[in-house]
Amino acid sequence: MLNATMLLLICSLTAQAAETREQIYRIGADVDAQGHITATQVDPGVPISIAPVLASAVKQWQFVPAKLNGRSVPAHTFISAKLQALPNASGQYNLRISFAGNGPKFDRAGRQPPYPRDAVHRRQAAFVFINATVQPDGRLADMTVNSQFAEWPVSASFKDAALKIARTWHFIPEQVDGPPVATQVRIPMNFTLRDQILAPEQVKILREAARKESAMANAEVALPTVPLPSEQEVALDSPLQPNANAVATIITAP
Structure with a gap:
């Protein structure tokens, strides 16, 4: 079948x-x-x-x-x-x-974070992840925001925007022997603009990250444009x- x-x-x-x-x-x-x-x-x-x-x-x-x-x-x-x-x-x-x-x-459809005004003016992009705990009631707690790339600092305005939208999110928790349980998650978030300005070093960071991801998946990928990191959330525990x-x-x- x-x-x-x-x-x-x-x-x-x-x-x-x-x-x-x-x-x-x-x-x-x-x-x-x-x-x-x-x-x-x-x-x-x-x-x-x-x-x-x-x-x-x-x-x-x-x-x-x-x-x-x-x-x-x-x-x-x-x-x-x-x-x-x-x-x-x-x-x-x-x-x-x-x-x-x-x-x-988790379904983030239709829930886009507010883009910081200062970043819009400067045509800046950012790639962050949120570490948090999905509580048994589906809400997020213990949230922290960091850059996805150590060599790509993220401004406070991007971090504030990520936290603002994350406070509105809701998950369906996992269950163990019936009752729902808490789970630690990491949620990537991309801030991008149609006419964003990327420095050569930033383009290099994104391309290298895409190559590493494809190598881990034993796959070959073409990179005709600047690749963006995945926004797939990951359960840590x-x-x-x-x-x-x-x-x-x-x-x-x-």
């Missing part, structure tokens, strides 16, 4: 331009006390042709079981699955589905950790 669905999806992509396309999808996952995924919940907005592909792939993955008072217990998390459509020599596409992380669920031997990339044949 999984192969048949993927074949239909691949065929639907053959008429598109021969370029790599990718998308991150969040999928709710119930994980039992042995670390097996017993049920998934795909968001309603995921295309109907893709939803069964993602659900079937995710159910093949496995986690190190969550612990409570020293014993393994069931838990609930949200998995980030990367789906890539990769052009091949025959003019069609292969599909690759890979694990990209797990943690609380999720109660469910992926089993390194059982969370694998799935690649389909054309």
